[in-house]
Amino acid sequence: MNVPLLDLKAQYRSIKADVDAAVAEVMESQHFILGPKVEQCEKAIARYCGCSHAVGVSSGTDALLACLMAENIGPGDEIITTPYTFFATAGAIARVGATPVFIDIDPTTYNLDPSRIQSKVTHRTRAIIPVHLYGQMADMDAVMWVADKYDLVVIEDAAQAIGAEHKGRRAGGVGRYGCLSFFPSKNLGAAGDGGMVVTNDGQRAEHLRRLRAHGSKPKYNHTIVGGNFRLDALQAAIILVKLSHLDAWTAARQGNAKRYDALFAESGLRVADTSMCVTTSSSQVILPHVATDRHIFNQYVIRVSRRDQLKAALDAKGVGTEVYYPVPLHLQECFSYLGCKGGAFPESETAAEETLALPIYPEVTRLQAHYVVDCIRDFFSTSA
Secondary structure (H helix, E strand, O other): EEEEOHHHHHHHHHHHHHHHHHHHHHHOOOOEEHHHHHHHHHHHHHHHOOEEEEEEEOOHHHHHOOOOHOOOOOOOOOEEOOOOOOOHHHHHHHOOOOOOEEOOOOOOOOOHHHHHHHHHOOOOOOEEEEOOOOHOOOOHHHHHHHOOOOOOOEEEOOOOOOOOOEEEOOOOOOOOOEEEEOOOOOOOEEEEEEEEEEEEOHHHHHHHHOOOOOEEEEOOEEEEOOOEEOOOOHHHHHHHHHHHOHHEEEEEHHHHHHHHHHHHHHHHOEEEEEHOOOOOOOOOOOEOOOOOOOOOOEEEEEOOOHHHHHHHHHHHEEEEOEEOOOOOOOOOHHHHHHOOOOOOOOHHHHHHHHHHEEEOOOOOOHHHHHHHHHHHHHHHHHHH
């Protein structure tokens, strides 16, 4: 049986007529950069995230970059964030000349451990970038407590978490800014790169609109230096079509996660979840723990010993998997100047060695889920 990590063709088949019509409408208009379709998309995303404003940009990476630029963050400034995330989080910090200051993760959720933030605050600290990893919100109450105490900007990296929710607040709507990604593999994906910044600050939203268009307003008049961070109308049109299906897709992902949980519990494997403070020496499979009110499961990530061997065995049986992320950011060559060594952030390093993402997209069938778990059970039973 073949179970891909993600099957975008299955999603497209279910909405093909609406997507094709939306693309045709943009083609007929010949209005491709910003414009009415982007404005419509911005309003819809702002509503969905519970925010007053949204600013469409060219990618989730550029959303982060634009927020840092909007706050005039640059050389000499420090930004606290996690080393266990996609490169763009720290890459944007480095691109404006600021210094990433890493703190380790909470192994229960894989999000940054807020109890470690305060010890890293210095007179150079300007902002905190919590990442809502795998579709689950970081502990924003604790993050905001530190931010308020030291007057720090909070930029939420919600690239994997649109629609995630805790205590009535959605990802991206708690800090000063929330950054979204519409990369095709996301729960709400475009047909290429795209992103958005959500905020409840009207003045900052207007500043971001100027920044995304080379700092120009009115046209050809530049009071600031910006970038080319504009969202394409074609992408906005596709996002709008998909947005109407997002809650149903999220429910399907949540259902698939519960199915995996049940199948693993019935498999005969030694199973725990990350909240139990167990190790892969005592459990064969450690399942994700839901710590927020609404986990959207951008990924379903298990922890296992002999992760790389298991991945190879699953690949051989047609099961798609992925490692997010095999090298923590503090050990990336480009950040060697920070002076971090192996062992500096042990929870992040252990997660990088043990985690494996399984297929969780909405169209995963019961038979496919059974096959995935059966293959994992077979691996441990034959290689014990």
